[in-house]
Amino acid sequence: MPNLKAIRLRISSVKSTRQITSAMKMVSAAKLRKAQDKILRLRPYASKLHEILVNASQSLERAEFNNVYNRKSEPEKILLVVITSNKGLCGAFNSNIIKEVRKVVSEKYSEHYKNDKLWFLAIGKKGYDFLRKMNVKNLRECNYLLNELTFENSCLIAEQIMNSYVSGEFDRVEIIYNQFKNAAVQRLTDEIFLPVETARESDEVRIPADYIYEPDKEQIVKELIPKSLKIQFYKSVLDSFVAEHGARMTAMHKATDNATTMIRELTLQYNKARQATITNQILEVVSGAEALKG
Amino acid sequence: MKIEIITPESKIYEGDIKSVRVPGKKGSFQVLKDHAPIISTLDPGMVVIVDQSDKEILYEITGGVIEVKSNKIVLLAESAK
Numbered sequence: 307m308p309n310l311k312a313i314r315l316r317i318s319s320v321k322s323t324r325q326i327t328s329a330m331k332m333v334s335a336a337k338l339r340k341a342q343d344k345i346l347r348l349r350p351y352a353s354k355l356h357e358i359l360v361n362a363s364q365s366l367e368r369a370e371f372n373n374v375y376n377r378k379s380e381p382e383k384i385l386l387v388v389i390t391s392n393k394g395l396c397g398a399f400n401s402n403i404i405k406e407v408r409k410v411v412s413e414k415y416s417e418h419y420k421n422d423k424l425w426f427l428a429i430g431k432k433g434y435d436f437l438r439k440m441n442v443k444n445l446r447e448c449n450y451l452l453n454e455l456t457f458e459n460s461c462l463i464a465e466q467i468m469n470s471y472v473s474g475e476f477d478r479v480e481i482i483y484n485q486f487k488n489a490a491v492q493r494l495t496d497e498i499f500l501p502v503e504t505a506r507e508s509d510e511v512r513i514p515a516d517y518i519y520e521p522d523k524e525q526i527v528k529e530l531i532p533k534s535l536k537i538q539f540y541k542s543v544l545d546s547f548v549a550e551h552g553a554r555m556t557a558m559h560k561a562t563d564n565a566t567t568m569i570r571e572l573t574l575q576y577n578k579a580r581q582a583t584i585t586n587q588i589l590e591v592v593s594g595a596e597a598l599k600g
Numbered sequence: 601m602k603i604e605i606i607t608p609e610s611k612i613y614e615g616d617i618k619s620v621r622v623p624g625k626k627g628s629f630q631v632l633k634d635h636a637p638i639i640s641t642l643d644p645g646m647v648v649i650v651d652q653s654d655k656e657i658l659y660e661i662t663g664g665v666i667e668v669k670s671n672k673i674v675l676l677a678e679s680a681k
Contacts (some may be wrong), residue, residue: 344609352607354674358639358667455607458679517669520640521625528624529641530665533678537608 310583313576317569320561323531324565329396331558338489338551341455345486345544359530362523374472374500375531381478383423384415387499388437389483389546390430396554399484402433408481410490410496413504417565425476427467429543446489455547457540464539468532482540489552497542502531601633602648603673605659605680610681613649614660620673621648630649637669647675 388407390400411419418424425444428434436448448463470476480501484492519526603644605613621630623645631638640662649657664677 329601335624348608350611351608351676354606354667355665355676358665358676461678516637517667518636518638518640520638525625526639526641526665533665540608 310576313572313579317572317576320565320568320572324421324562327558327565331555331562334551334555334558338548340406340543341548341551344455345541345548348537348541348544352534352541354539355530355534359527359534361517361583362519362530363525375468375535377477379477382418382480383425383476384418385425385427385470385476385479386410386415387427387429387467387481387483388433389481389543390428390433391546391550392431392449393554394432395557396550397557399550399553400430400436402492403433403482403484404436405496406496407437407485410480410482429463430546451543452547455543457536460540460543461536462592464536466541468500468535477498481539483542483546484549484553485545486549486552490556492549492553493585495542499542502535506565542567548578601631601671603675605647605675607675607677607680609679612677613657616652618650618652618654620650620674620675621646623647623661624666631666631668633671634636634670635668639665639667641665642675642677646662647677647680 330594337415371599386407388403394400411424415424419442422443424442426437426442426446428445428447429451430435431447431449434445434449437445451459467476467479471479478498481495481497482499483495485495487493498600601617601619603610603615606650619630619632621628622640623643625641625643628645629640642661644662645660647659647661649659649671651657659677659680661675661677661680662673666676668675
């Protein structure tokens with residue numbers, strides 16, 4: 307029979323764990339809301355920028371569209387941007403990313419990896435730790451971004467990446483991150499950041515309004531492309547941040563539920579054990595009295 | 601004439617105004633009522649808004665782009681103060 311005291315101890319420890327997980331769930335829910343607001347505020351800017359860009363680039367010939375952000379060459383040097391989280395306890399959030407990175411390294415870019423032509427940029431401590439354990443060369447990290455996620459900070463990193471692309475340090479930049487779908491579901495995404503896709507034919511062809519362009523269309527497109535790239539980068543990081551909190555919220559919710567079930571089972575067990583001892587004691591008293599009578 | 605000033609992090613200003621002066625790439629210019637449609641990139645500098653009660657409102661931007669179309673102005677700034 308399980309010891310009464312041991313069960314009591316376990317109940318109280320499970321209870322305090324439940325308190326922690328439910329608090330973490332609450333915190334994540336609040337952070338999730340905040341980050342979602344950020345995405346919502348970003349949307350008008352992003353869509354307007356895109357509209358202007360499409361408007362200005364529509365009448366430009368494809369040939370003119372060639373710019374520093376889309377070199378057409380066989381990608382030799384590749385940068386993988388791996389976005390994870392700084393903290394754990396968020397379910398399969400990080401391990402999904404890690405799995406994907408492993409797959410990309412061993413299948414898609416195995417040649418590059420062998421020849422040391424594969425660079426890594428980790429945003430998020432969990433991904434960084436994993437890559438370090440994998441002993442990859444050419445590893446850099448920008449974990450601080452997640453602690454202070456603002457547009458300015460993400461711009462700094464995006465600019466660094468874009469500059470090193472322009473200067474030929476890399477031929478291709480891909481971002482691996484979790485896209486937020488809803489609080490329980492994340493979509494794993496492997497996105498090509500650079501070179502910029504030229505094909506914008508999917509956009510509906512509207513008759514461009516009769517704008518005056520200043521300085522001129524080409525200049526505007528040239529200037530807007532880096533802007534829209536920065537937005538894209540920020541959006542990816544933000545998306546991953548939202549997804550992280552969604553994942554943590556779900557994970558902590560489940561943990562709280564599990565703790566509640568466990569406490570119920572343990573309480574039942576405790577009461578059973580308690581009753582058994584009482585019955586035993588009564589039995590002893592009664593049989594003792596019987597013996598005296600006899 | 602309506603204006604919206606939007607940054608990636610928030611909408612900074614929205615309202616009816618009389619005029620706005622912006623630091624265009626080819627030189628600073630002012631937008632008054634019934635300005636011709638224009639798209640222009642902006643240099644870092646000051647944006648000066650004159651609102652309906654003739655009050656001047658100043659914003660410092662670090663570059664951006666402006667679109668004016670049928671008395672609606674959209675100013676996308678990278679950051680503004």
